[in-house]
Amino acid sequence: MSLRRIKVQASRYFTRRGSCILFVILIWFLFYHLPAPPSTQNNTRADRPPPEHRVEDTARFIYRSPFRNDPNVQYEQQLSNALEEIEKAVLTQSEESNISKDRIWQIAKSQKDRGEDSIVFKGKNKDWIYTLVTDKKAVEFLTNELSAIPEIATIYKSYPQNILRADLLRYLLLWYYGGFYADIDVFPARSIKACPALEPFFALTPDGYTKSTHPDISLVVGIEVDEPYASPKFMRDWHWTRSYGLIQYTMYAPRRFSPLLRETIVRVLAHTRQYNGEHTSFFPSLAYDEKTILGVTGPDVFTDAILDTLSSSLPSTHPFIQKSVDADADIGDLISAETGELEKRVTWAPFHRLRDPVCIQAGEAVPNESMGGLCVLPISVWGNGQRHSEAGGFNHPDACVNHRFGRTWKKGWWEYIFG
Numbered sequence: 001m002s003l004r005r006i007k008v009q010a011s012r013y014f015t016r017r018g019s020c021i022l023f024v025i026l027i028w029f030l031f032y033h034l035p036a037p038p039s040t041q042n043n044t045r046a047d048r049p050p051p052e053h054r055v056e057d058t059a060r061f062i063y064r065s066p067f068r069n070d071p072n073v074q075y076e077q078q079l080s081n082a083l084e085e086i087e088k089a090v091l092t093q094s095e096e097s098n099i100s101k102d103r104i105w106q107i108a109k110s111q112k113d114r115g116e117d118s119i120v121f122k123g124k125n126k127d128w129i130y131t132l133v134t135d136k137k138a139v140e141f142l143t144n145e146l147s148a149i150p151e152i153a154t155i156y157k158s159y160p161q162n163i164l165r166a167d168l169l170r171y172l173l174l175w176y177y178g179g180f181y182a183d184i185d186v187f188p189a190r191s192i193k194a195c196p197a198l199e200p201f202f203a204l205t206p207d208g209y210t211k212s213t214h215p216d217i218s219l220v221v222g223i224e225v226d227e228p229y230a231s232p233k234f235m236r237d238w239h240w241t242r243s244y245g246l247i248q249y250t251m252y253a254p255r256r257f258s259p260l261l262r263e264t265i266v267r268v269l270a271h272t273r274q275y276n277g278e279h280t281s282f283f284p285s286l287a288y289d290e291k292t293i294l295g296v297t298g299p300d301v302f303t304d305a306i307l308d309t310l311s312s313s314l315p316s317t318h319p320f321i322q323k324s325v326d327a328d329a330d331i332g333d334l335i336s337a338e339t340g341e342l343e344k345r346v347t348w349a350p351f352h353r354l355r356d357p358v359c360i361q362a363g364e365a366v367p368n369e370s371m372g373g374l375c376v377l378p379i380s381v382w383g384n385g386q387r388h389s390e391a392g393g394f395n396h397p398d399a400c401v402n403h404r405f406g407r408t409w410k411k412g413w414w415e416y417i418f419g
Contacts, residue, residue: 068308113184118185175265182249189394190400222250248298319350321346356378382400
C-alpha cells in the first residue's frame with residue numbers, strides 16, 4: 001500500500017472520529033447546557049391513569065444505601081463535632097433561644113426565577129419573615145456564617161448541578177436558622193399557621209396566632225412515597241430507587257440546630273466526598289445521574305439519616321422499634337447476614353399508611369443521645385396530588401401545600417421532548 005493511500009485513509013479515519021466526537025459534544029451541550037425548557041406543571045396531567053400498580057407479596061421497609069456499606073466514620077464524626085461547635089458558639093454568644101423565628105425560606109438562582117406560586121406563598125403568610133436565597137446570598141451565608149467549616153462552601157461550589165446545591169442549602173438553612181422551607185413550585189393550600197397538622201405548634205389567642213409552648217420537636221417532615229409492596233417495574237416506572245421516602249421539598253424546623261438535620265448535612269458532605277473520590281468524568285454534569293442525586297443529596301439520604309438517627313437514639317423498647325421488628329417478622333430484612341442476629345431499629349413500618357400526624361418528643365431518646373424530636377405528617381398534608389401511595393387530591397381536607405411540580409430538576413430537554 002502506497003504512503004499516499006495510507007495518509008488518505010488515516011485522514012478519513014480521523015475525520016470520521018472527529019465528527020463523532022463533535023456530535024457527542026453537541027448532544028451533551030444541547031441536553032445539559034441549554035436554558036431550562038418552558039415551565040410545565042405535572043398536575044395539569046393529573047387525570048392520567050397511574051402506571052400499572054404492580055405489587056409484590058412481600059413488603060420492603062428498609063433499604064441499605066450503598067453509601068452506608070463502608071462509611072468514613074472518622075470523617076463523619078469530625079464533621080458532626082464541628083457542626084456542634086458552631087451550634088454552641090451561636091447559642092452562647094447570642095444568648096438566644098433555640099426556638100426558631102417565623103421565617104420562610106425559598107431558593108432560586110435569582111429573583112427573576114420566582115413564579116406565581118412563590119409570590120402567593122409569601123402573600124398568604126404575611127406574618128412570617130420571607131427570604132429568597134439566591135446564588136449570591138447562598139455563598140455569603142456559607143462563607144460567613146459557616147466559615148469554621150470551609151469544606152462546606154468548597155463542596156457546595158463544586159457541585160455541577162443546581163439541584164445538588166439547593167438540596168444541601170435547604171438543610172443548612174433550616175439547621176442554622178430554623179423556620180419553614182418550601183420549593184418555589186409549592187402552592188399554599190392554607191397559610192402555615194392554619195394547617196391542622198401543625199396546630200400543636202401555634203396557639204390561637206384573642207390577639208391572633210402566637211407561639212405556643214412548643215412541643216419538644218426540632219423537625220417536621222411529610223411523606224412523599226409510601227409503596228413498600230411496589231414491584232421493581234412499578235418503581236422503575238416512577239423513577240424510584242426505593243418504595244418509601246420523606247419529603248424534603250417542604251420542611252418545618254420549629255427549633256434551630258436540629259440533630260436530625262445535622263446528621264443529614266454530615267451524610268450529604270460525606271456521601272459527596274465518597275462519590276467524588278470514586279467517580280471522575282470529563283463532563284461533570286454527567287457524573288451525577290438521577291439515582292446518584294437522590295442518594296447523595298436528595299430524599300434518599302434525607303430519609304436514611306432520619307430513620308438511622310431514630311434507630312440510634314430511641315430505646316429498644318420504643319413502640320417505633322417494636323413495630324418495625326414486628327413488621328419484619330415474616331420478611332427477615334432485619335436479620336444480619338453475617339451474625340444471624342436481629343437488628344432492632346426503626347424502619348419505614350411505623351409510617352406505612354399513616355393517617356394522623358405522629359410525633360416523637362426529644363425526651364424519648366435514651367440518655368446522652370441527641371435526636372431533637374420529630375413529627376411525621378400523613379401523605380395528604382404535603383404530598384397530596386400524587387397518583388400513588390393513596391395520596392389524596394389537591395383539595396383533600398388535610399392538604400396544606402400543593403406541590404405542583406413545576407419544571408423540576410428531573411425535567412430537562414430530553415424529558416420535555418420525549419416525555
